[in-house]
Structure formats: C-alpha cells, structure tokens
Amino acid sequence: xxxxxxxxxxxxxxxxxxxxxxIVLDVAHRADFLAITMLDGHxxxxxxxxxxxxxxxxxxxxxxxxxxxxxxxxxxxxxxVAIAGAAAATILADAPSQVLLAVxxxxxxxxxxxxxxxxxxxxxGMQPIIATLILMVAGRxxxxxxxxxxxxxxxxxxYLVLGGGFLARLPCAVWAAMAVTAATAILMxxxxxxxxxxxxxxxxxxxxxxxxRASAIVFSVYVFSGLTAAIAGVLMSSNVRSADGNNAGLxxxxxxxxxxxxxxxxxxxxxxxxxxxxxxxxxxxxxxxxTYSIGVPPEATLVVKAIVVLLVSVIQxxxxxxxxxxxxxxxxxxxxxxxxxxxxx
Amino acid sequence: MSDSPIxxxxxxxxxxxxxxxxxxxxxxxxPGEIHTLxxxxxxxxSTLINVLTGVHAYDAGEIRLGGQPVQFDTxxxxxxAGIRTLYQEVNLxxxxxxxxxxxxxxxxxRRGAIDWKTIHARAEAALAxxxxxxxxxxxxxxxxxAVQQMVAIARAVSVDARVLILDxxxxxxxxxxxxxxxxxxxxxxxxxxxxxxxxxxxxxxxAVSDRITVMRNGEREGEYLAKDLPxxxxxxxxxxxxxxxxxxxxAATEAPTPVxxxxxxxxxxxxxxxxxxxxxxxxxRPGQILGLAGLxxxxxxxxxxxxxxxxxxxxxxxxxxxxxxxxxxPHDAVRHGIGYCxxxxxxxxxxxxxxIRENIVFxxxxxxxxxxxxxxxxQREMADEYIKMLGIKARDAETPIGLLSGGxxxxxxxxxxxxxxxxxLILDxxxxxxDVAAKFEIMDRVLALCAKGLGxxxxxxxxxxxxxxxxxxxxxxxxxxxxEVAGNAVTEDQVYQLIAGGEQ
Numbered sequence: 063x064x065x066x067x068x069x070x071x072x073x074x075x076x077x078x079x080x081x082x083x084x085i086v087l088d089v090a091h092r093a094d095f096l097a098i099t100m101l102d103g104h105x106x107x108x109x110x111x112x113x114x115x116x117x118x119x120x121x122x123x124x125x126x127x128x129x130x131x132x133x134x135x136x137x138x139x140x141x142x143v144a145i146a147g148a149a150a151a152t153i154l155a156d157a158p159s160q161v162l163l164a165v166x167x168x169x170x171x172x173x174x175x176x177x178x179x180x181x182x183x184x185x186x187g188m189q190p191i192i193a194t195l196i197l198m199v200a201g202r203x204x205x206x207x208x209x210x211x212x213x214x215x216x217x218x219x220x221y222l223v224l225g226g227g228f229l230a231r232l233p234c235a236v237w238a239a240m241a242v243t244a245a246t247a248i249l250m251x252x253x254x255x256x257x258x259x260x261x262x263x264x265x266x267x268x269x270x271x272x273x274x275r276a277s278a279i280v281f282s283v284y285v286f287s288g289l290t291a292a293i294a295g296v297l298m299s300s301n302v303r304s305a306d307g308n309n310a311g312l313x314x315x316x317x318x319x320x321x322x323x324x325x326x327x328x329x330x331x332x333x334x335x336x337x338x339x340x341x342x343x344x345x346x347x348x349x350x351x352x353t354y355s356i357g358v359p360p361e362a363t364l365v366v367k368a369i370v371v372l373l374v375s376v377i378q379x380x381x382x383x384x385x386x387x388x389x390x391x392x393x394x395x396x397x398x399x400x401x402x403x404x405x406x407x
Numbered sequence: 408m409s410d411s412p413i414x415x416x417x418x419x420x421x422x423x424x425x426x427x428x429x430x431x432x433x434x435x436x437x438p439g440e441i442h443t444l445x446x447x448x449x450x451x452x453s454t455l456i457n458v459l460t461g462v463h464a465y466d467a468g469e470i471r472l473g474g475q476p477v478q479f480d481t482x483x484x485x486x487x488a489g490i491r492t493l494y495q496e497v498n499l500x501x502x503x504x505x506x507x508x509x510x511x512x513x514x515x516x517r518r519g520a521i522d523w524k525t526i527h528a529r530a531e532a533a534l535a536x537x538x539x540x541x542x543x544x545x546x547x548x549x550x551x552x553a554v555q556q557m558v559a560i561a562r563a564v565s566v567d568a569r570v571l572i573l574d575x576x577x578x579x580x581x582x583x584x585x586x587x588x589x590x591x592x593x594x595x596x597x598x599x600x601x602x603x604x605x606x607x608x609x610x611x612x613x614a615v616s617d618r619i620t621v622m623r624n625g626e627r628e629g630e631y632l633a634k635d636l637p638x639x640x641x642x643x644x645x646x647x648x649x650x651x652x653x654x655x656x657x658a659a660t661e662a663p664t665p666v667x668x669x670x671x672x673x674x675x676x677x678x679x680x681x682x683x684x685x686x687x688x689x690x691x692r693p694g695q696i697l698g699l700a701g702l703x704x705x706x707x708x709x710x711x712x713x714x715x716x717x718x719x720x721x722x723x724x725x726x727x728x729x730x731x732x733x734x735x736x737p738h739d740a741v742r743h744g745i746g747y748c749x750x751x752x753x754x755x756x757x758x759x760x761x762x763i764r765e766n767i768v769f770x771x772x773x774x775x776x777x778x779x780x781x782x783x784x785x786q787r788e789m790a791d792e793y794i795k796m797l798g799i800k801a802r803d804a805e806t807p808i809g810l811l812s813g814g815x816x817x818x819x820x821x822x823x824x825x826x827x828x829x830x831x832l833i834l835d836x837x838x839x840x841x842d843v844a845a846k847f848e849i850m851d852r853v854l855a856l857c858a859k860g861l862g863x864x865x866x867x868x869x870x871x872x873x874x875x876x877x878x879x880x881x882x883x884x885x886x887x888x889x890x891e892v893a894g895n896a897v898t899e900d901q902v903y904q905l906i907a908g909g910e911q
Contacts, residue, residue, distance in 0.1 A: 254772045254780045257765055265758045271717060271749055272823070273741030274773035332760050388464070388480050395478075 073326045077341040080324070080374050084348045091356045104228045108351065110236075116347035117235035118143075118294035118301075120340055121242045122314060123321040125290030127339045128246075128283040130322050131263045133331030134183060134190035136284060139291040139318055141201025142175045143311025146295030148208035151305030154218045161220035165296055172292020173285060175201065180284035184277040194284075198315070205307030213306045216299060225300025235297045242293060247336050259283065263331030317346055324374055345374070411474060413438040413601040414459070414490070414570050419468035421454055423810065424802075428454040430625045431468070436570060436601040441592055443604045443612045443633070446622030447645055447844065452605050455622070456574055459603075460492045461485040473569070489569035493559050493576055501548035501555075506530035508547050509562045533565040534558070537591045553584030560591060564600065571595065572603045577611055589615045609638055621645055669693050670728065672831050672862040673745065675714060678723035684709040685887040686722050691831055691862040696853075698877030698894065699866045700902050706886035707866045708750050711833045714864065715747045716740040741774055746824030750835040750866070752813065756820045759809030763801055763819050764790035766808045771826045793822035797852060814845030821852065831862035838867065850876055870906070874899050882906055 088095040088108070098107035122139050129136045146168035153164040175197055182193035216222065227234050250256035258279050261269045269276045294314070299305045323329060324345055325338025349370055353363045376382045412435040421429040429451050436442050444452050457463040459470065461479030469476050472488055479485040482492070499508045506523075509530040515522045530543040539557045547555055556576060563571055573592075577585045592602055592615055606612055612619065612633070619636055621628040621644045628644050671690035679686035684706045691697050699707045712718040714725075716734035725732050727743045734740050737747070749755035758766055768786045775781070781789075790804035797818040801811055808819055817837055824832055834853065838846040854876060857863050867873050873880055877894040882905040890905045 252780060254775070254777045257761075257769070257772060258777055260761060261758045261765075261769060264760045265754075267755050268749075268758050269773075271715075271737050271747060271755055272770040272773045273737040273739075275736075275738055279777070391464075392478075392480065 073335055074338055074341065076374070076378050077325055077338055077345060080377075081341055081345050081348060084345065084352055088348075088352050088355060095355075100231075103231065104233075105231050108355075110233065112344070112347050112351050113236045113239075114233040115351075116343050117233070117239035118297045119314070119317055119321060119347060120239040120343040121290050121297070122287075122294045123318040123325075123339045123343045124242055124246045124336060125283075125287035126315075126318040127322050127325070127327055127334050127336060128259055129190070129287045130319070130327055130329060131259045131331055131334035132280050132283055133263050133266070134280065134283070135319065135329075136179060136194045136287045136291075137191060137315045137319075138175065138179060138194040138197035138201055139287060139294075140311040140314040141198050141205065142172055142288055142291035143295035143298060143314055144205035144305075144307050144309075145175065145201050145208065146172050146292035147299030147305040147310050148205040148214070148307050150221065150296060150299060151214040151216050152208050154216055154221055155214055158218040159220070161218055164218070164221060165224070168296045169289060169292045172288045172290075172295065174288070175291070176285035176288020177281075179288065180281035183284060184281035202307065205305075205310070207307075209305055209307040211307070213304050215304045217303070222300055222303060225297040226303075235301065238293065238297060242290060243336065243340060250336065255279070260332055260334065263333070317343075320371060321346055324371070324378075326378065412436055412471075413473055414603075415471040415474075416455070416459070417469045417471070419455070419458055419465050419470070421458055421463060421465045423454075424806075426802075426810070427625050429458065429465070432622075432625075432627045434620055434627065435630065436603055437618075438569075438599045438601045439596050440617040441596055441602045441604055441615050442618045442620065443606065443616040444620050444622060445606075445612060445641065445645055446628075450622040450645070451625040452622055453574070454625075456492070456572055456603075456605065459485070460490060460572065489567050490572065491563035491568045491570065492572040492574065493556070493563055494574050499547055499555060499559055499562070502546055504544050504546055505534075505541055505550070505558055506543040508558055509533055509543070509565060511562070513566070529565070530561070533561040536564075537561055537594065539591075551584075553587065556584075556588060557591060560595075564595060568600055570601045570603065572605075574605045576604075577606060577608065585611060609641070612641075613638065669695075671726070672728065673714065673743075674726040675710075676724045676726065678713055678720045678725055680713065680718060680721045683718060683886075684713060687713075687888045689714070689864075689881060689888070691864055693830070693862050694857055694860045695878040696857055696863040696865050696876055696894075698873035698880040699864065699883060700870055700873045700880050701883030701906055702868075705883040705906070707883055708835055709886065710883070711747065711835050711864060711866060714740070715745055715833055717747070741770065741827065744827075744830035745833065746770065746827060746829040746831070747833040748817070748820045748824065748835060748837055750839070752816055752820065752839075757808045757816050760807055762805045763794065763799065763808050763811070764804040766819055767793055767804075767822045767826055770823045774827060789826055790822075793819075793825065797822055798848065812845075814849065817845075817849060818852075821849070825856070829861070831864070832856075833864045833866075835866045836868065837865075838869075838872065846872075870902050871899050874902055 085095070095108050098105050098110060122143070126136060126139065149171045150164040150168040153160055153167055157163070179194050179197060182188045182196070183190050224234050224238070229237050258269070258274060261274070262276050262279060266276060295311065298310060321342035322339050324342030325335055325340070327334040327338060349367055353366050358366050414436040416432055416434045418431045418433065419429055420427070420431055432451070432455060434455065444455065446452050454463065458465045461482045461484050464480070470479070471477065472490070477488060479488065500511065503511065506527045510526050515525050517525070527543050534541055534543065534557065537557055537560060539554070539561070541550065541554065547558060550558070560571070576588065592604070596602055604615065616633040618630065619633050619641065620630045621641065623645065669692050671692050674690040676688055677686035687710055689697065689710065699710060701707050709718065713720050714734065716736045716739050719735060725734050732739070732743060740747070753759070758769065764786050767790045768781055772781055787804060793799070794801065794804060799811070799815050799818045799822070801815060808816055811819065837849055837853070850872070853863065865873065865877060874894065874897065879894055880892050880897065880902060881888050882890040882892070882902060884906060892905070
C-alpha cells in the first residue's frame with residue numbers, strides 16, 4: 063500500500079499509467095497489438111509504428127520542454143519544421159545527391175530560426191508567445207517562398223532513408239529520437255545547464271543576482287528548440303517524400319506543448335522532466351493510433367482525443383487531486399466516526 | 408469574558424514533509440477577549456492559524472467552535488462558520504469602491520439588480536461601528552493602508568463573525584495607525600467576538616492582549632494572562648535558551664580594529680544614479696564591517712545594489728583594491744569577489760523549488776559557467792559541510808529550500824556566497840523576519856567570517872544591530888550619505904540623531 067502510494071507520487075506515475083491504459087485498451091481490442099514481427103530484417107508491428115510516427119514529436123517536444131522550463135514558449139516550431147523541409151527539398155530538387163548539404167541546410171535554417179527567436183526573447187525582451195508568434199506566421203510564408211507555393215516532391219534515396227528507412231532493424235527516425243533524447247539528457251545532467259534552466263524558471267530575479275547571465279541561457283534554449291524543430295522537419299519531409307510549406311508540421315507546436323504538459327512539466331516553468339515529455343509524446347501518438355484502430359469515426363477523432371487529454375490533465379492537477387482526496391477522506395471519516403471517537407477515549 | 412471558549416483546539420498535530428509543525432497543541436479562545444499568539448519563526452503560529460481557518464488539513468486532534476466539533480476543509484467553510492481572518496497583506500481589491508470591498512461576493516440584490524443604495528448604507532454602518540467614517544463610494548486605493556485595514560475588518564465582521572483572526576496586521580502600520588486599529592479591536596471585543604492576534608511586536612502584545620499563548624517548536628509552551636506575564640519572562644519562554652554569544656558580547660564592548668589598518672577592498676567614489684541614489688563615497692575594508700544605517704527609503708538597498716551592479720550607476724567610479732572596475736551587472740561583481748544576500752529573501756534570494764544543495768552551489772556554479780559542472784558528489788559534500796557549519800536545520804540537503812524557516816533559508820543563502828570564497832559580502836537585512844535565536848546565531852557567524860578577513864557591508868533597519876556589530880557606520884538620509892562614524896564610538900541614540908538630521 064505504502065509502495066503504491068509512493069509510486070503514485072512519483073512525477074512520472076500518471077503519464078506512465080496513462081500510456082499503459084492506452085496500450086491495455088489496444089490489446090483488449092486486438093490481442094496481437096504488441097506483437098512485433100521480423101520482415102526483411104526489419105522489425106514491424108504496431109508499437110514500432112507508433113514509435114516511428116512519434117519520433118518527430120518527441121524531438122520537437124524535447125526542445126519545447128527546455129523552453130517551457132525557462133517560463134517561455136515556442137509556438138514557431140511547426141513553421142520551422144516546414145522551412146527546414148522546404149530548404150532540404152529545394153536543394154535536393156537541384157542536386158539529388160547532395161543529401162548532407164540538404165540536411166545541413168535544413169539544420170542551419172532551424173538554428174537561424176532559433177537564433178531569431180532567442181534574440182527577440184532574451185535580448186529584446188519580448189514576450190515569448192509574441193516573439194515566436196512572429197516566426198510562426200512569417201515562417202510559413204518563408205517556407206512557401208522556398209517551395210514556390212508548391213508541394214515539392216523529394217526523390218533522393220539517401221534522404222528518404224532518414225524518415226522512412228531502417229538502421230539495425232529499427233526505423234532511422236526512432237534512432238534519431240533516441241539520439242536527441244540521450245544528447246539532451248546528458249547535456250542537462252552532465253553540465254550545469256539543467257540547474258540553470260530550472261533556476262531561471264523558478265526565480266529569474268534570484269538567478270540574475272547570483273551573477274548568472276540568464277539571457278545567454280534563455281537564448282540558447284530557443285536555439286536548441288529551433289534545432290530540434292529542424293531535425294523533425296527533415297524526418298517528416300523525408301517520411302512523406304515531399305516538402306509542403308503550407309501543411310508540414312501544422313499545429314505541431316500545440317502537440318509539443320501538450321506532450322510537455324502531459325509529461326508533468328508545468329507551463330509556469332521551473333522543474334522539468336525529459337522522460338515525462340517523451341512519455342507525453344508517446345501518449346499523444348498512441349492515442350491517435352488507438353482512436354483509429356478501435357474504429358472511432360474520423361470525424362470524432364479529435365473530440366475523443368480532447369476528452370482523453372482533458373481527463374489526463376485533470377488527474378494531473380494538484381487542485382483536482384486534493385479535491386478528490388478531501389472528499390474520499392471525509393467519506394471515510396464519516397463512516398468511521400464512532401470507532402474513532404471511542405478509540406480517542 | 409465568559410467561561411467556555413468560543414474556539415478551541417484539542418491535541419492538534421500537523422506534519423509537513425520532514426517537519427513536525429504542530430504537536431498536540433491545545434488552544435483556547437474565549438469570546439470577548441483579545442488573545443495573542445506569540446512565538447519565534449517556525450514555532451507553529453502560522454500553521455495553527457492555517458489549520459483553524461481550513462487552509463491546511465490537520466493530522467490529529469479536534470477543533471471545536473462553540474463547543475461543537477467542526478472540520479473545515481476550505482477557508483470558505485471556516486468563514487461560513489464565522490471565523491474571519493485578516494492576513495498580513497490586505498487582501499482587498501484596491502480598484503473597487505470601499506462599499507464593494509465590504510460586500511464583495513455577497514451583493515445584495517433587489518429585483519435581480521444589485522441594490523447599491525442598501526449596500527452603501529450598510530457599508531457605512533459597518534464602518535461606523537468601528538468608529539470609521541469614509542466615503543464608501545470612493546475606490547479603496549484612495550485611502551492609506553491603515554484605513555484599508557479597517558475596511559478589511561469591517562468586511563470580516565460585518566456578518567455573523569464569532570472569531571476574528573489577525574495575522575500580523577500591524578507590520579505595515581505606523582504608531583498612530585496601530586493605536587487606531589487597537590481601538591477598533593477593543594470595541595469589537597466588547598461585542599463578544601473572540602479575537603486572535605498574531606504579532607512579533609512585544610509592546611503591541613501588551614497593549615491589547617488579555618491572554619497570551621506562547622508557542623515553541625510546534626508545541627504550546629503555555630497559556631498566560633497578559634497581566635501575569637512580565638515581558639522578560641515572555642521572551643525567555645519564546646526563545647527557550649538562546650543567549651547572546653560571547654563573540655557578540657565582545658563585539659559590543661571591544662574596540663574595533665583601527666579604521667585605516669588595511670587598504671580598502673572596494674571603494675565607491677561618487678557612485679550614484681539619477682532618480683535612484685545620490686553620489687556616495689564608501690569603502691569596505693578587509694576584516695571590517697561597514698554598517699549602513701538609515702530609515703526605510705534612505706537609500707540603503709540602493710547603495711548595495713549599485714555596488715553589486717544590480718542597478719547600473721551613471722556617475723562615479725568604482726575601485727577594486729586600487730584598480731578601477733566597472734560593475735555593469737551582478738556577473739561583474741561576483742567575478743570581482745562580491746556576494747550579495749538581498750533584502751527580499753523570497754523574491755530575490757532563494758530558488759524555492761530547488762533543493763538546499765542546489766541553492767548552495769548555485770552562485771559558485773554560475774561563476775564557473777555551465778560547462779564546468781560541479782559533480783554531484785562534490786555538491787553533496789559542500790552542502791553537507793555548510794549545513795553543519797552554519798547549523799542549517801533540515802532533514803537533508805535535498806529538501807527544497809522553500810520548506811525551510813526564514814532563518815535557515817538565510818543561512819543557506821549565506822552558504823551560497825561563502826562557497827564562492829568572496830572577498831566581500833553585502834548583507835541586506837539578513838535578520839529580518841528571523842527570530843531572536845537565529846538572529847544572534849547568524850550575526851555570530853558573520854562576525855567570525857569577518858575576523859578571517861572578509862569585508863562586509865551590513866544593512867539593517869535595526870539601528871541597535873548596526874551599532875552592535877559595525878566597525879564603521881555610514882548614515883544615510885534621503886538617498887545621500889550624511890555621516891560616517893566609528894562603530895563603537897557612538898551609541899544607538901547618537902545614530903538616531905544623525906538619521907533624524909542632527910549634526911555629528
């Protein structure tokens with residue numbers, strides 16, 4: 063009992079439980095949901111598919127986590143995904159063999175976008191939501207300029223491997239997500255960045271007064287967010303074999319913010335959990351998969367998704383939990399009124 | 408005064424993670440009395456109030472209101488039962504009218520619309536009860552804090568109040584306003600309301616209290632009639648054992664080291680900023696404490712912030728040793744070996760959600776930069792060392808610093824700067840809101856550090872404290888320095904005269 067209580071108080075308990083429940087639901091619906099088969103030396107199966115599709119969201123959400131931890135927000139990530147894809151596609155259209163150059167250009171564009179956001183937030187002092195709103199809107203325009211308003215098909219085989227190919231039995235995108243997760247985790251735990259980011263989120267004034275150059279840190283989290291969005295942009299454009307300035311990464315920023323929140327990181331900044339964010343992104347992707355697989359009509363998918371998200375958020379809210387605990391306790395106290403008062407004597 | 412208590416707790420216990428905040432506390436409040444709750448910080452006063460008003464749930468015990476067991480799960484339930492609370496800060500809406508504030512949330516209606524006429528009349532009547540007459544249609548912020556407090560009281564007692572709880576209501580009032588508040592309380596008490604009053608001020612306690620309950624370490628030390636408890640005894644009961652340390656006694660009596668013995672560590676020459684602080688000359692020497700004395704708003708904190716680079720100066724020069732330096736930001740100051748414990752510990756000092764360990768290594772890590780991380784093992788070692796050295800009371804180094812009492816937070820902040828091995832420390836009100844025992848303890852540590860060659864700029868609104876520890880005292884008035892005197896050559900009264908505008 064005590065162990066269960068302690069486990070439930072762990073910050074990852076609720077997102078993990080949600081994910082498990084979703085998987086249970088899937089297994090109940092289709093017994094072979096968890097089955098993974100080997101085909102042509104690659105792993106196939108629903109879990110692999112979910113991981114593969116969740117990979118770009120995981121990557122973007124990691125960047126978003128750090129931004130949110132500094133009390134910020136980056137709503138331009140969807141647009142950056144589109145620009146990065148467009149940049150790569152434009153280069154590949156002229157020179158299909160220049161895969162490295164294309165990826166490099168995409169990442170450079172993402173970095174530039176992050177630098178722009180970071181400058182506006184950290185040094186100009188704009189509100190993060192406004193600063194990144196600019197790029198959210200303008201970024202789509204830039205992407206459309208790059209693609210000439212068209213959907214540019216991508217045919218370069220080397221590039222298509224990134225989002226659609228396999229490496230050592232697993233999809234390349236899953237490897238990419240694991241690599242970014244590991245790199246971020248190491249950066250946060252092996253350097254002092256994790257401490258600084260949390261401190262900025264909890265108390266920016268105190269952070270300045272210990273002589274920390276907080277603006278440099280804030281700047282760099284936006285740059286990081288731009289980079290992660292660009293990586294996601296490469297994976298996504300490769301996966302759909304095209305760059306679409308209009309629709310690539312559309313509303314991805316909202317999914318990313320949701321993944322961060324589901325993972326237990328508060329939008330008010332401060333403490334953050336990378337593992338929670340990864341779980342959050344997996345929840346979102348599994349939920350999408352589940353609604354399709356159990357046959358929720360497509361027009362109702364978004365409503366079902368919204369209801370589940372609402373439930374999870376309510377469960378995670380401390381206020382809601384306190385409310386439930388209070389009423390349960392009161393009910394128990396009522397049931398035990400007599401024995402307790404006798405025991406007191 | 409009647410025989411049976413209106414509000415009573417029996418064996419109330421409350422535990423927070425790692426802290427027993429209340430242990431079996433019995434407390435009685437009788438109708439028609441003013442009962443003061445006394446105790447040091449962390450004694451459990453606030454927790455008891457929070458339990459009584461439904462803010463916190465308690466673990467064991469019973470609350471009785473008018474003899475009946477009650478349980479409040481929310482402050483609203485306590486309020487509905489007639490327990491009204493006034494917190495330290497006035498919790499009203501300054502932009503609304505006085506009448507709206509008195510009746511906020513229970514607007515009287517007539518035929519579906521708000522009945523302003525009746526509301527205004529009743530608000531006026533409620534205030535008249537307290538001998539206050541105001542234009543109730545004016546917005547609240549048109550009146551001074553003291554009047555706002557009266558409005559808050561009027562709001563609290565206007566409907567079926569049985570108990571009024573005042574949590575340090577006087578901390579932002581001047582003497583005249585306090586006297587007026589007390590008149591109101593005496594009037595209220597005659598109407599049979601039980602008043603529970605929490606304060607740090609001893610004189611005020613004796614000015615209004617009928618009865619005093621002393622809390623210590625989460626337990627009730629005792630309940631006394633105010634007239635039977637001399638003030639010295641009250642202090643002894645609150646503090647337990649704390650006494651001035653030998654070092655503090657010596658500092659108060661011994662001659663300080665000669666002022667010019669060592670060259671200054673840091674010097675401000677005509678440093679100031681328009682609109683913030685007039686140009687000021689100060690120098691801080693190794694092993695010496697330079698005290699800043701002055702009233703609130705005289706420029707004490709501003710001087711500290713200019714020196715630390717937290718405010719940019721637009722005049723004068725700064726010297727570190729003999730070298731001219733620029734203090735453009737705290738980053739520069741820290742690099743030159745200055746540490747700053749700010750006045751507002753909660754807002755500017757602690758990073759509440761982070762652990763004691765992280766708070767202690769924070770400044771050192773900030774100076775090393777993000778790349779050269781201090782290893783976890785080393786961090787733990789440092790934290791444990793300072794926790795032991797400064798006597799920080801906490802379960803372990805991983806406790807969030809926000810859960811500590813004010814005195815322990817202050818010690819942790821001190822540790823944060825000591826870890827950077829600074830040349831000089833700025834302590835801005837290091838003992839504010841800290842109980843007597845911790846205060847002496849902190850000042851004792853400060854003196855010990857100073858003896859080892861650390862320079863110190865010491866700011867306190869308690870002149871007696873400044874006089875007691877400082878080698879030299881700079882007196883500020885109206886944002887300029889008006890005098891500098893040797894620490895033990897003056898008395899408290901002389902410093903007060905300088906502050907007030909007398910000649911040296």
